[in-house]
Amino acid sequence: MMALLQRFLPEVSSLSTSGPWLLLYSLAVAFGVGWLKKHTGMRTAYTRKIFHFFIFSLAGVLHLWRGSQMVSLFGIITVPIVLVGVFLGEKSWFYRALARPKDAPHQAFFVLVPLFTTALGGIFSNLLFPSFAYIGYFAGGWGDAIGEPVGACFGKHPYKVSSPLGVSATRTIEGSLAVCGVSVFITALALVFSGYPLMQITIASCAVGVGVMLVEAVSTHGFDNLTIQVAASGIAWMLLR
Numbered sequence: 001m002m003a004l005l006q007r008f009l010p011e012v013s014s015l016s017t018s019g020p021w022l023l024l025y026s027l028a029v030a031f032g033v034g035w036l037k038k039h040t041g042m043r044t045a046y047t048r049k050i051f052h053f054f055i056f057s058l059a060g061v062l063h064l065w066r067g068s069q070m071v072s073l074f075g076i077i078t079v080p081i082v083l084v085g086v087f088l089g090e091k092s093w094f095y096r097a098l099a100r101p102k103d104a105p106h107q108a109f110f111v112l113v114p115l116f117t118t119a120l121g122g123i124f125s126n127l128l129f130p131s132f133a134y135i136g137y138f139a140g141g142w143g144d145a146i147g148e149p150v151g152a153c154f155g156k157h158p159y160k161v162s163s164p165l166g167v168s169a170t171r172t173i174e175g176s177l178a179v180c181g182v183s184v185f186i187t188a189l190a191l192v193f194s195g196y197p198l199m200q201i202t203i204a205s206c207a208v209g210v211g212v213m214l215v216e217a218v219s220t221h222g223f224d225n226l227t228i229q230v231a232a233s234g235i236a237w238m239l240l241r
Helices: 002-008 012-017 019-040 044-066 068-091 093-098 109-128 130-154 173-194 198-218 224-240
Strands: 158-160 170-172
Touching (some): 012 068, 019 044, 019 068, 044 068, 044 093, 068 093, 068 109, 068 130, 109 130, 109 224, 130 173, 130 198, 170 173, 173 198, 173 224, 198 224
16 A cells, blocks of 8 residues: 555655646646636637646656656646636636536536546556556547547537536537547657657557547546546557557
8 A cells, every 4th residue: 555655646855846836837727728718718618628738748748757756746736726716616717718618507517527537547547557647648638638629610520428417418520530630649759759669659559549539439528537548548558568
């Protein structure tokens, strides 16, 4: 049990050395999407995924650079920022940037559930496939982030997905294809930096892209942050271990 905690819990020294700049990063991203929502009227489909993109991307970089402990520190810092936004509700432009109007009257629920499933996805990926958890972060941060904006802008072929609390949820074939393509790209890029041979990169990135697309397409509304991370890291582990 202690060994497991040591793998995840950040060192005390990192709180003072890395904590401040991670806090500044999270606050800057939160302020940025709130500013976009307030001053440009950008659709929540975009502002929500911009936040998603920047948070997941840094998590992937941190995992490659400093390991799971630094990702845990980043999560410990970022989660309270989101919780404060939810607590403030409509008074917070950051909250408005995350809360989809179509999730009404349960917008807060569909901010908190993805927050919780994101944490679970990271935990399970690190427990089951620790050497490839970063693939889950990148696939989730890039692949999943592109699906909703593409669907909102170009989606012509919607399909229903299961959703709790009776909230209607749809995705689009166009969005799913974007999830696949971007997941292939970012997985390949991450594996290049990890030093894998070209053939392995090609096979693994294509498999991750297709796998993430299929998993995202059938995942319950609000739970794809969990399923995509585990699927992406698991596929990479099966092909590259």
